Amino acid sequence: MTSSFQSPFQEDVNISTIEMHTAGEPLRIITSGFPQLNGTTILDKRKYLKEHFDHYRKLLMFEPRGHFDMYGVLLVAPDVDGADIGAIFLHNEGYSTMCGHAVIALGRYAIDHGLVKNPTSPETRVGIQCPCGLVEAFVEYQPGGSGCEEGRTGAVRFQSVPSFLFASEAVKSTVSISHPDSDDLAFLYGTIITDGKDAFSDKVTANVCVFADRQVDRSPTGSGVSARIALQYFKGHIGLGQSRTFESGATGSVFTAKAVQEVTCGEFKAVVVEVGGKAFYTGGNTFTLEREDTLGHGFLVQ
Structure with a gap:
């Protein structure tokens, strides 16, 4: 055959x-x-x-x-x-x-x-x-x-591109997403499930990020904690330079993160977020x- x-x-x-x-x-x-x-x-x-x-x-x-x-x-x-x-x-x-x-x-x-x-x-x-x-x-x-x-x-530690709060609606179908730099960047990439401790800035807060086709991140997720810091900053829960510790709900590993500078990204107020962690071979x-x-x-x- x-x-x-x-x-x-x-x-x-x-x-x-x-x-x-x-x-x-x-x-x-x-x-x-x-x-x-x-x-x-x-x-x-x-x-x-x-x-x-x-x-x-x-x-x-x-x-x-x-x-x-x-x-x-x-x-x-x-x-x-x-x-x-x-x-x-x-x-x-x-x-x-x-x-x-x-x-x-x-x-x-x-x-x-x-x-x-x-x-x-x-x-x-x-x-x-x-x-x-x-x-x-x-x-x-x-x-x-x-x-x-x-x-x-x-x-x-790294400082990423500006992070900003685009919208706080919870339903993907109700939001038309755009990005000020490129249409190639305008899409919803992942969902972060948290322990609800955004307002408790003195506590370790846990999350799990599900991205791509239901892929589960083992780490606290660098871009994910950047998004969480931006959300907490613009809701007034943290200030510039105020570090938080984020724990992975999957492995218990941790990243630290803080907003280090307020900037603009297109029409949006944004922050530069610094994230720290460890990598091994x-x-x-x-x-x-x-x-x-x-x-x-x-x-x-x-």
């Missing part, structure tokens, strides 16, 4: 990755074997990847190499001043515009793998261009070791695909 299966890959595949986690949430960093992306800007490259190479996302995020809640990142050349690296994020549904846990891990990865020249102690700045814009990470740096030994604390892989392996192209059991 002749199989009708048509592989989207033209040849056998070999892709190398470095594996990390931030507060329990995995990050698969693609280091080699991925095709070149066309495009001038990072949003152009993200669109090109989605339209032409989405089968690579499924190959690396789905089973048998990944799982329903796997998360990954592809490094690309940045196209804005101040960026050391560019990052396109991958998950079970598609492509994030921002990912805080990935930024924390990438900050450490960039130092350890020589992507930032002349790192300084006790902290080194790493500029990471995400699809949402330039994010600045500050990595605790301990010179004198080799490779990942130099960043053994794993501690990273878990290993490395070389993944292969034989074109005749139909299951090896990726599948999900839900």
